[in-house]
Amino acid sequence: EAMSKRQRKKLLKQQQWEEQKDLRRQKRKEKRQKRKLERQSKMDCNNEGNDRKRMRKEVVPSTLRLIVDCSFDDLMVLKDVKKLHKQIQRCYAENRKAFHPVQFYLTSHGGQLKNNMNENDKGWVNWK
Numbered sequence: 001e002a003m004s005k006r007q008r009k010k011l012l013k014q015q016q017w018e019e020q021k022d023l024r025r026q027k028r029k030e031k032r033q034k035r036k037l038e039r040q041s042k043m044d045c046n047n048e049g050n051d052r053k054r055m056r057k058e059v060v061p062s063t064l065r066l067i068v069d070c071s072f073d074d075l076m077v078l079k080d081v082k083k084l085h086k087q088i089q090r091c092y093a094e095n096r097k098a099f100h101p102v103q104f105y106l107t108s109h110g111g112q113l114k115n116n117m118n119e120n121d122k123g124w125v126n127w128k
Contacts, residue, residue, distance in 0.1 A: 064102040071108030
């Protein structure tokens with residue numbers, strides 16, 4: 001069966017790719033192990049623990065309050081309620097990482113939003 005030059009090149013590349021698969025896998029594994037060792041050595045050098053804990057010690061709480069009124073969720077379709085849930089999650093997470101976190105409150109939390117959060121995010125109860 002005659003094979004075109006392009007097909008032969010393609011086949012050769014595919015064979016080389018398959019032959020080098022184990023080598024690539026081994027290199028990725030070594031790279032992961034190297035990064036793991038670097039992280040461990042940084043942790044050993046750092047007497048205060050990990051960076052997040054150190055950052056949390058330097059946090060100065062803000063007097064600002066952020067209030068999200070959830071009383072209008074009965075006017076939303078489920079798709080919008082899910083988007084609101086994701087936005088609230090993102091706000092909460094970013095606020096926790098902030099150097100000057102605001103006081104974060106959810107009001108009139110019930111209805112569709114509460115049901116959605118209960119189904120998809122059981123940990124929201126710990127936000128309070």
